[in-house]
Amino acid sequence: MQLLKTHYHPEIKSLENKTIFTRLATRSIAVQGNSILLMYTERYEDYSLPGGGLDLDEDKIQGMMRELSEETGAQNIKNIKAFGSYEEYRPWYKPDFDIQHMISYCYTCEINKELGNANLEAYEIKNGMKAIWVDIQEAIKHNKQTMATSHKKGMSIERETFLLELIVSTL
Numbered sequence: 185m186q187l188l189k190t191h192y193h194p195e196i197k198s199l200e201n202k203t204i205f206t207r208l209a210t211r212s213i214a215v216q217g218n219s220i221l222l223m224y225t226e227r228y229e230d231y232s233l234p235g236g237g238l239d240l241d242e243d244k245i246q247g248m249m250r251e252l253s254e255e256t257g258a259q260n261i262k263n264i265k266a267f268g269s270y271e272e273y274r275p276w277y278k279p280d281f282d283i284q285h286m287i288s289y290c291y292t293c294e295i296n297k298e299l300g301n302a303n304l305e306a307y308e309i310k311n312g313m314k315a316i317w318v319d320i321q322e323a324i325k326h327n328k329q330t331m332a333t334s335h336k337k338g339m340s341i342e343r344e345t346f347l348l349e350l351i352v353s354t355l
Contacts, residue, residue: 226312256315257300
């Protein structure tokens with residue numbers, strides 16, 4: 185899969201003498217016309233692609249389908265194609281490691297416009313996550329506004345906004 189970008193969080197000055205763990209994740213890109221299926225998170229005031237961490241030894245496409253279905257209730261997932269990967273290094277705030285190295289494998293797919301029931305995890309519910317079809321340009325504009333003005337922004341918003349802009353320019 186083509187590497188789209190490697191991003192270093194501003195707090196990461198060097199990887200030397202750091203303990204690093206790698207987390208593999210998937211992101212789903214479902215577009216219908218100008219609308220894209222995204223997760224809106226109230227806590228961080230941002231839009232993000234549906235997705236999340238792969239289970240140990242889980243196939244990437246199976247993991248992408250599982251995450252998409254769990255987070256959004258997506259049905260009839262088909263025509264899955266590799267879009268690219270996004271690699272990032274971010275601070276880790278637990279004592280076992282210094283840095284998280286996250287690799288997000290992104291896939292385009294088709295799904296039914298009508299969504300079924302999502303099966304969100306407790307922290308996702310607590311963070312106010314919900315699946316929504318939104319105009320992709322509006323989502324980009326919203327994320328940029330959050331990046332510029334909000335103290336709530338999470339560490340994923342740069343990745344998500346980069347990917348949304350790339351989706352617009354390539355799909």
